[in-house]
Amino acid sequence: MHNPSHKAATESVADPYVMAPAGEPERVLIVDDHSLVRDGLRSIFDDTFPDCDILEAENLDATLQVLADNAEVDLVMLDLNIPDVSRLSGLTRLREEFPHIPVVMVSGEFDARTVQDALAMGAAGFVPKSLKRAAIIEALCQVLAGEIYVPDMGDDSAQTEVDKIRTRIDSLTGQQRVVLGHLVAGKLNKQIAYELDVSITTVKAHVSAILQKMRVFSRTQAVIHANRVGFKL
Structure with missing residues (x-):
């Protein structure tokens, strides 16, 4: 397994890089x-x-x-x-x-x-x-x-991925699309629950279904995908 003191050689020459992202992997x-x-x-x-x-x-x-x-x-x-x-x-x-x-x-x-x-x-x-x-x-x-x-x-591949994102968003129910719109607006679960007059548990269930249908891992990814195709309610 991993030996922290060991720096393995690689065929590529290290390019000077840049900063690691704020959320570094553990x-x-x-x-x-x-x-x-x-x-x-x-x-x-x-x-x-x-x-x-x-x-x-x-x-x-x-x-x-x-x-x-x-x-x-x-x-x-x-x-x-x-x-x-x-x-x-x-x-x-x-x-x-x-x-x-x-x-x-x-x-x-x-x-x-x-x-x-x-x-x-x-x-x-x-x-x-x-x-x-x-x-x-x-x-x-x-x-x-x-x-x-x-x-x-090439552009064809990029366009294909955009089309797939649109298709996945189209598979959302009306209420799920509304919740996605609130996610894009940066609202928290409790804020969404208040505005839709539903329980936080219901909002969480909608968010979970949205992530599954959009095939993403997080709210952030869902928002990124929605913005990529210009999603609006």
Whole structure:
């Protein structure tokens, strides 16, 4: 597992970076069957988030065990091609069993269809291994800030993701759309409950349903997605 004093070598030359986001991760799980890849990603986290606890796993079974044994993992970096998964089956399993943990897919090879499918299935981002070190750090910061990281694949891919967000928002009930509008306005649950004349428990249930239907992990992400498509009541 992680040795805080160890700074693994990586093939990329460290670019001078920038500031870490305000909400730094406390614990991250890196899943890849190649130790050199794990070392490279761990080096990035060690340099960018020096207080972060790094966990590792080589396959999906080990991943599930690590997550079961360790509470409050802030992020999972999941390789697309670990031995005991088929395409995106590992992502599907993690989203089913640990829906509150953001999962970023990592792959040496990727195509627009795979990226789109991963995001549609709830991935918090898709990071190609070919990205430069600084770009990977920027991607991680974006995800940790509650956004979805999409690699540059041309305008068509970006438009496809926007269309999917619109479709997910369209699946909300009328009351859920009203609650989403209040979230976008920055209102707290108790404020929403007062304005709608319902209980806080009811508001929480609506928020939970909104997050599930929009396939996001937090209110912040829901607001980011809503703003991305210009959502208004």
